[in-house]
Amino acid sequence: MTTDAATEMKAAPSRMSGEKRMKAARDSLIEFAGVSLAFAGKTVLESIDLSIARSEIVCIVGPSGCGKTTALRVATGLLAPTSGVVAFNGAPLRGPRRDVAIVFQDYGKALLPWRTAAGNVSLALEAAGIPRAERAQRIAALLTKVGLPHHADKYPSQMSGGMQQRLQIARCLAQEPIALMMDEPFGALDAMTRQELQDELLKLVAASGATVFFVTHDLEEAIYLGDRVIGLLPHPGRIGVELTIDLPRPRDQVATREAPEFLRLRRELYDFIKGAER
Ligand SMILES: Nc1ncnc2c1ncn2[C@@H]1O[C@H](COP(=O)(O)OP(=O)(O)OP(=O)(O)O)[C@@H](O)[C@H]1O
Numbered sequence: 001m002t003t004d005a006a007t008e009m010k011a012a013p014s015r016m017s018g019e020k021r022m023k024a025a026r027d028s029l030i031e032f033a034g035v036s037l038a039f040a041g042k043t044v045l046e047s048i049d050l051s052i053a054r055s056e057i058v059c060i061v062g063p064s065g066c067g068k069t070t071a072l073r074v075a076t077g078l079l080a081p082t083s084g085v086v087a088f089n090g091a092p093l094r095g096p097r098r099d100v101a102i103v104f105q106d107y108g109k110a111l112l113p114w115r116t117a118a119g120n121v122s123l124a125l126e127a128a129g130i131p132r133a134e135r136a137q138r139i140a141a142l143l144t145k146v147g148l149p150h151h152a153d154k155y156p157s158q159m160s161g162g163m164q165q166r167l168q169i170a171r172c173l174a175q176e177p178i179a180l181m182m183d184e185p186f187g188a189l190d191a192m193t194r195q196e197l198q199d200e201l202l203k204l205v206a207a208s209g210a211t212v213f214f215v216t217h218d219l220e221e222a223i224y225l226g227d228r229v230i231g232l233l234p235h236p237g238r239i240g241v242e243l244t245i246d247l248p249r250p251r252d253q254v255a256t257r258e259a260p261e262f263l264r265l266r267r268e269l270y271d272f273i274k275g276a277e278r
């Protein structure tokens with residue numbers, strides 16, 4: 001579904017033509033329909049309706065504890081909703097899928113410390129049943145893609161935070177995912193490394209056409225990366241704002257962030273978060 005079609009379907013279903021609605025449903029990769037989730041009787045997510053199109057980058061923001069990670073876990077099939085349905089590619093999602101990769105903030109825990117960079121990437125290829133003879137070439141190509149061509153023999157403990165996060169991304173790309181689910185993946189990195197990785201992610205995603213579900217605390221990061229930004233309200237977690245980001249691509253760390261439209265969106269999101277935290 002195009003962003004416009006998705007927004008239109010959500011905002012004003014009655015105004016969409018039958019044909020347009022059919023197209024919107026066909027193009028959607030991840031669909032939340034009336035999704036609620038409770039932990040031990042406490043509602044954490046309430047009535048979430050959200051349709052994410054193929055190749056769309058959707059960023060989720062909201063105050064701490066509002067349910068962002070929970071929503072991501074529901075979208076990956078790691079958690080089942082208490083009520084409502086999550087559909088993936090038109091079929092109900094029943095559990096984690098091999099073609100959906102998850103990138104965690106805590107790269108230290110995501111990587112195996114006793115395997116080298118090449119060994120960590122190899123893990124995903126082994127899991128996918130790629131024959132040994134093909135692996136070395138695939139590993140070299142993946143490490144090059146994420147800017148680590150000369151670090152294949154290093155162990156995670158010998159790499160900086162940015163390098164370890166690149167490695168985690170390489171391992172995820174080895175799965176050839178159709179969707180990347182990312183939970184504050186750059187949250188622990190310094191500002192420069194963070195911006196580099198944002199741009200690398202956008203390039204990789206543009207080349208692969210993968211759909212991205214990206215959780216972040218950083219409002220500017222959400223606007224910079226996203227086709228759409230969803231703001232969640234807390235207690236219980238529910239959608240409070242949905243912004244379509246029409247900034248041109250490829251985005252640029254200086255020009256995009258200086259654009260009046262970027263500043264307008266930043267203001268709108270900032271006001272939303274201030275209100276949500278009250
Ligand atoms: N397994 C669990 N059992 C019980 N409660 C949980 C569980 N996981 C999360 N919660 C609760 O659900 C709510 C939402 O948590 P979640 O981790 O999704 O928030 P978040 O928006 O990702 O927060 P943060 O920005 O701090 O990462 C919180 O109140 C949390 O305490």
Ligand SMILES: [Mg+2]
Pocket residue numbers: 068069070
């Ligand atoms: Mg979280």
